[in-house]
Amino acid sequence: MKLDILAIGVHPDDIELGCGGTLIHHIKQWYTVWLCDLTQGELGTRWSAEIRIQEAQEAQKILGAVCRENLNMKDWYFQHNEENINKIIRIIRKYQPDIVFANAIQDRHPDHARAAKLIADACFYSGLIKIETGQDARRPKAVYHYIQDQNLKADFVIDITAHIETKKQAILAYKSQFYDPNSTEPETPISSKLFIDSVMAKNASYGRPIGVAYAEWFTVNRTIGVKNIFDII
DSSP: OOOOOEEEESSTTTTHHHHHHHHHHHHHHTOOOEEEEEEEOOOOOOSSSHHHHHHHHHHHHHOOOOOEEEEOOTTTTTOHHHHHHHHHHHHHHHHHOSSSOOOOOOOOOHHHHHHHHHHHHHHHHHHHSSSOOSSSSOOOEEEEOOSSSSSOOSSSEEEOOGGGGHHHHHTTTTTTTTTTTOOOOOOOOOHHHHHHHHHHHHHHHHHHGSSSSOOEEEEEEESOSSSSSGGOO
């Protein structure tokens, strides 16, 4: 099956927080998007992995992505090893994405940077014909890393103004993790309304340099080329 974009996150909700608006923007233009979570986020303080998987499916529907898979790596304990690289290679070769979105290359949560390297390396190795998975070798055209908690220097910015409310709805599908005034679960740094407000404020601050209301930032480990100079904001 050939699709356009594969978005990968180490935890359910990473994709929605980091590049949800960008995915919606491209889905609205009829690009096909598939979502993949590396872990079930089972070490999260609130509720269970089963609940988070259910919430991830609901968030996928809100975004409008074709489908969502979970590779069932161990939350926190996952390693940069042959087994996990091959799990991602099989997904890449199965869906043949042109673009892969991945976790931030540096962040407060140590899993994010570790996943970023694991995903990027798997994208490269997926193009090597001597790594045999019973599938044709395939390498994505580009890997883009969404910026998460830490405000890294962006290489490019996507205007998501038209989709900010849908992005917020997708985030709030994770009721077990984010703001829910009726929850009896322990409070965490991301469960207060202040966190959701901070996400919206961050997207607003990302939009300001390009003169739009809301945006998402990305980094890329290669030179970016453009076909038309007038397409640059």
